Amino acid sequence: MGRGEIILDVRNLRTHFRVGSDDLSILRGVSFTARQGETLAIVGESGCGKSVTVHSVMRLLPKNGRLTGGQILFHDNGRTFELHKLEPFGKEMRSIRGRKIGMIFQDPMASLNPVYKVGDQVAENLLQHFKLTKHEAQRRIVEMFASLGIPEPERRILDYPHQFSGGMKQRVMIAIAMICNPDLLIADEPTTALDVTIQAQIMELMGKLKKEQNKAVILITHNMGLVAETADEVAVMYMGRIVERGLVERIFHNPSHPYTRALLRSVPVLDHGKTERLETIRGATPSPAECVTGCEFANRCDFMTPKCRSGIISAYEIENGHLVRCVLFEGAKELPNE
Amino acid sequence: MLYYFIRKLLAIIPMLLLISLIVFVAIQFSPIDPINYLASPDMTANSPNLQALRQLLGLNDPIYIRYIRWLGNVLHGDFGYSIVDGSSISKLIAMKLPATFEISLAALIISTIFGIGIGILSAIKQNTIIDYLGRIIGVIGISIPQFFFGIILIQFFSIKLGWLPVGGRIELGYRTWWDHVPNMILPSLALGVSMTAALLRYARNSMLDVMTKDYIKTARSKGIPEWKVYIKHAFRNALGPTLVILAFRLPILIGGSVMIEAVFSWPGIGAIILQGVSSSDYPVIMMTTMMIATAMLIASFLVDLIMALLDPRIRFDR
Numbered sequence: 001m002g003r004g005e006i007i008l009d010v011r012n013l014r015t016h017f018r019v020g021s022d023d024l025s026i027l028r029g030v031s032f033t034a035r036q037g038e039t040l041a042i043v044g045e046s047g048c049g050k051s052v053t054v055h056s057v058m059r060l061l062p063k064n065g066r067l068t069g070g071q072i073l074f075h076d077n078g079r080t081f082e083l084h085k086l087e088p089f090g091k092e093m094r095s096i097r098g099r100k101i102g103m104i105f106q107d108p109m110a111s112l113n114p115v116y117k118v119g120d121q122v123a124e125n126l127l128q129h130f131k132l133t134k135h136e137a138q139r140r141i142v143e144m145f146a147s148l149g150i151p152e153p154e155r156r157i158l159d160y161p162h163q164f165s166g167g168m169k170q171r172v173m174i175a176i177a178m179i180c181n182p183d184l185l186i187a188d189e190p191t192t193a194l195d196v197t198i199q200a201q202i203m204e205l206m207g208k209l210k211k212e213q214n215k216a217v218i219l220i221t222h223n224m225g226l227v228a229e230t231a232d233e234v235a236v237m238y239m240g241r242i243v244e245r246g247l248v249e250r251i252f253h254n255p256s257h258p259y260t261r262a263l264l265r266s267v268p269v270l271d272h273g274k275t276e277r278l279e280t281i282r283g284a285t286p287s288p289a290e291c292v293t294g295c296e297f298a299n300r301c302d303f304m305t306p307k308c309r310s311g312i313i314s315a316y317e318i319e320n321g322h323l324v325r326c327v328l329f330e331g332a333k334e335l336p337n338e
Numbered sequence: 339m340l341y342y343f344i345r346k347l348l349a350i351i352p353m354l355l356l357i358s359l360i361v362f363v364a365i366q367f368s369p370i371d372p373i374n375y376l377a378s379p380d381m382t383a384n385s386p387n388l389q390a391l392r393q394l395l396g397l398n399d400p401i402y403i404r405y406i407r408w409l410g411n412v413l414h415g416d417f418g419y420s421i422v423d424g425s426s427i428s429k430l431i432a433m434k435l436p437a438t439f440e441i442s443l444a445a446l447i448i449s450t451i452f453g454i455g456i457g458i459l460s461a462i463k464q465n466t467i468i469d470y471l472g473r474i475i476g477v478i479g480i481s482i483p484q485f486f487f488g489i490i491l492i493q494f495f496s497i498k499l500g501w502l503p504v505g506g507r508i509e510l511g512y513r514t515w516w517d518h519v520p521n522m523i524l525p526s527l528a529l530g531v532s533m534t535a536a537l538l539r540y541a542r543n544s545m546l547d548v549m550t551k552d553y554i555k556t557a558r559s560k561g562i563p564e565w566k567v568y569i570k571h572a573f574r575n576a577l578g579p580t581l582v583i584l585a586f587r588l589p590i591l592i593g594g595s596v597m598i599e600a601v602f603s604w605p606g607i608g609a610i611i612l613q614g615v616s617s618s619d620y621p622v623i624m625m626t627t628m629m630i631a632t633a634m635l636i637a638s639f640l641v642d643l644i645m646a647l648l649d650p651r652i653r654f655d656r
Contacts, residue, residue, distance in 0.1 A: 060558055063464075089564050098561035105559075110552035113571055114651060125560040160650040176556065 004036030006075060007184050007216045008057065012338075013070035013084075015049075015056050015240075017288075024288045026052050028240040029070065031338055034184060039210055039217040041231035041248070043224065043263070045285055049240040050220045054186045057218075058103055059088040076100055076183065099129040102177030106189040108169035112161035118172045119157025126179045144175045148205060167198035174205065184216045185209065191226070203230055224267045228252060236260045239296035240288065242338075246322035256324045258301045295326070303328060314338075339646070339653055346642045350635050357631045358412070362405050365620050412628075418621040420614075427625050430610055437507055438599070438606030442591045444522055445530030446584075453534040454580060457541025461576075462568055464546065472538060479535025484594055488528035488601040495524060507605055525602040529595055533587055540583045544576040551575070578648045585641040589633040 015027040027049050034040050042050045055061050057072055072083040074096065086093040097103075105111045113121060122141045126132065132140075138157065145153035148171045161169060170190060177185055187206065191199035207230055210217050221227060227234055227248065234251040236244040236259065244257040255261045265279040283300040286292065295301070298308040307327045315338035316329040323338060392398050396407065411418065417427040460472030495502045503521050548554065549572055557571040558564075592607065599608030607626065614622030646652045 058559065060555060089558075094561035094563065096561070098559055103559040105552055105555060107552055111556045113553040113557065113575070115574055115649060121556075124557075124562060128560055128562050162651045173556070176560065 004038050004214070004216070006033045006035050008034040008218075009071075009073040009075070010053075010057065011071040011073070013053065013056055013072065014068045015052055015061065016066055016068045017052075017062075018064040019289075022289055025068075026065070026240050026288055027056065029338075030237070030240070030242055031070075032235050032242065032245065034216040034218050035233075036183070036216050037210060037214045038232040039207075039219050039230055040233045040235065041219045041221060041227040042235045042237055043221060043227055044237035045222065047285055047288075048237040050222075050237055051188055052240075053237070054103070054188055054218060054220060057083065058097060058101060058186065059083060059086065059093050060097075060103075061088070074100065074184075095129070098125050098182070099180045100182050101184045101186060102180070102182040104170070104173050104177050104185070104187045104190045107193045108166055108173050109193065111173055112169055114161055117158055117160055118164065121161075122157070122172065122175050122179050125176050129180050141175070141179065144179055145171075148175055149201075150175075166194050167201060170194060170198075170202050171205070174202075174209075178209065181213075182215075184218070186218045186220075188220045189222070190219070191223075192221075199226075206230070224264060236263065239286065239292075241296065241325060242323075243297065243325045244323065246319075250319065250322045254319070254322070256318055256322070256329065257297075257326050258303050258328075259297045262300075342646060342653075343643065346639055350639060353635055354632065355409075357635075358409060358628060359405065361624055361627050361631070362408060363401070365624055366401055366404075368620070412625075417625045420619050420622050422613075422617050422619045422622075427622055430622075431607070431625065431629070434605060434607050434610055437604060438592060438595050438608065441522055441526045441529055441598070441604065441606070442588075442595060444526035445533060445591055446588070448526060448530040449533035449537055450584065452530075453537025454541045454577075456534075457538040457580070458545050458568075458573060458576070460538070460542045461545035461549065472542065476535045476539045476542070479531050479538070482531070483597075484528055484532055485597040485601050487531050488525070488598055491524045491528055492601070525598050525604050528601070529591065529598045532594070533584075533591060536587060537580060537584060541576065541580045544579045545572060548572045548576045574648075578645055581644045581648070582641050585637045585644065586634075588637045588640075589630050592633055593630055 010033070011031050013027050013030040014025070017024050017026050030049070030053055032040060032042070042053060044050050052061070052065070055065075056067055061067070067084055070084065074081040074083050076096075081092070081096060083093065083096070086096075112118065119138065119141055122144070123134075123137045126137050126140065130137075141157055142153045145156060150156055150168060150171050156164075161172070164172065173190075185206070190206070191202050194202065203226060206217060206219075209215050219226070219231060231248045234244075234246065234248050235242045236251070236257065238259050244251065244255070244260045251260065252264070255264050259281075262279070262281045266281060268278055281300055286296065286299070292298075294307075294309040294311060295313045298304050301308070305327060313325055313327060315323050315325040315335045316332040317335055318324050318329050318332045323335060324332075325338075389398075396404060399407075408418070415428060417431070419426055420430070456472045456475065460469045463469050502524055507518060507521050554567060554571055557567045562570075595604075595606055596608035596611050598604065599606045600612060607629075610622060611626045613619065614626060
């Protein structure tokens with residue numbers, strides 16, 4: 001299978017947050033790539049650093065967060081931008097944000113400014129990056145609304161966010177993210193706050209954008225069903241590290257990291273017997289403030305060995321493009337840079 | 339939208355009636371007996387005459403009759419007469435109100451500009467030296483009593499530096515309006531300081547609150563410049579709650595002028611209120627109370643108006 005070109009190349013990304021007097025390591029070396037026409041799903045429990053990862057890429061970390069290492073390389077028509085070197089709110093980063101990378105957030109109810117008409121909120125992004133007349137901008141927004149399945153677009157662009165339902169609001173958010181025709185779309189749990197039926201519509205819409213317009217999509221979610229349906233590649237995160245990464249069918253057919261296996265076992269499946277108990281992962285996610293040597297998952301792991309507690313755990317390539325960060329696979333090819 | 343305003347405007351009428359009733363009844367239960375002011379002490383001994391006078395003035399009528407009579411007069415623009423010196427209250431108010439409005443308005447403008455301005459700046463520059471300065475101004479402004487601040491201002495600017503007059507208002511013999519500005523500066527500053535502090539703290543907090551909202555992140559994800567994020571997205575949403583505080587503080591501004599007017603011997607409504615209370619001049623107390631209550635209701639109507647103009651969710655909700 002030929003794969004799309006790499007658009008975003010994140011290498012060994014590290015992020016720290018100041019919380020009170022502590023300086024917490026939230027991302028501890030995260031590497032992944034996003035490719036044209038493919039969806040990369042980043043999955044993991046709440047607090048594992050999924051959101052921080054994409055906010056780091058967008059350079060939209062809160063005031064108390066900062067990048068402390070690694071590279072974020074963004075490729076655009078032969079040019080490479082080193083996003084990690086740019087000023088977060090400087091001109092260059094702003095010319096990429098919104099224009100080259102679009103972003104959709106978790107809660108469409110809260111993500112639109114309540115006091116402006118939705119059409120104007122979409123236009124703000126368009127007019128920031130393109131010199132257009134108001135009329136031309138409006139025409140494009142109406143077109144975009146229509147293509148996203150918002151009925152009566154001419155009338156609806158004049159409405160305020162509170163006049164939209166949750167699913168329609170998320171479509172408006174997608175319109176904001178896509179209006180400048182960016183190469184990369186980052187969706188941070190885009191359907192978590194929506195009804196199940198609306199979820200399917202929104203995911204279908206995003207799948208269409210990916211396929212028809214050859215976009216790269218990064219999807220953040222904790223919904224394994226969504227991952228199986230929409231992703232091409234999966235990165236499983238735990239405590240600020242990617243513990244397993246590979247093509248979606250490999251991850252589902254051959255889940256190898258004990259955490260990934262546990263995660264998949266804890267998803268309810270319809271044809272399980274009624275008497276069968278749904279498995280949970282014992283223990284709780286440790287706080288990032290706890291200083292753990294070795295594998296962060298060791299305390300909750302059924303396969304824990306003394307080695308898990310010693311030093312840095314390397315990543316191993318157990319099959320082509322399938323990476324696992326676990327001492328159980330020491331025989332496989334070690335990837336020292338991951 | 340229009341329906342909304344008409345409804346809000348009409349709601350003022352029953353509120354005013356209720357307040358007038360409460361004020362009237364409260365005064366009736368106070369130990370003030372107007373007859374003591376009208377009759378000379380030797381007449382008080384002669385109770386049949388006193389009874390006749392009461393009858394004549396209608397003071398023996400049931401309370402609801404007296405209330406309706408008083409209300410009828412007020413509605414006709416007859417606010418009654420001071421029982422101390424017999425002057426017409428409407429004339430008194432008409433004469434003194436402009437002076438109070440003058441410094442209240444000046445204080446309002448000062449506090450709006452500085453309060454909201456410093457508050458917003460403080461929020462944007464959170465935890466920097468600018469923010470600390472803003473917060474110090476906020477705490478000092480809230481905790482120092484206005485009259486004390488007024489005295490400090492007089493001590494410093496009038497007595498020590500001699501830049502501005504100690505007090506009083508030029509009522510006669512000035513050529514241009516600007517001539518009495520120097521007299522206004524200190525009382526306006528003293529009156530505006532606590533309002534500035536209140537607005538500052540409120541603007542800062544609501545700005546900080548808005549800055550954590552998801553739509554701020556959305557705005558930033560469009561790549562727009564930070565000042566646009568602050569002004570267009572954050573400030574616009576923080577403005578509503580701040581203006582509510584401002585509007586509700588308007589009557590306090592007028593009430594607060596009682597003290598300031600005394601400190602600066604400013605001939606405004608404050609002097610009337612002070613005199614009325616100290617000499618139990620109940621028609622004056624009643625009318626000035628009604629005036630402050632009316633100002634309060636108008637302020638609350640203004641709040642509704644501002645909120646509707648700022649927030650489409652209210653505007654479209656019938």
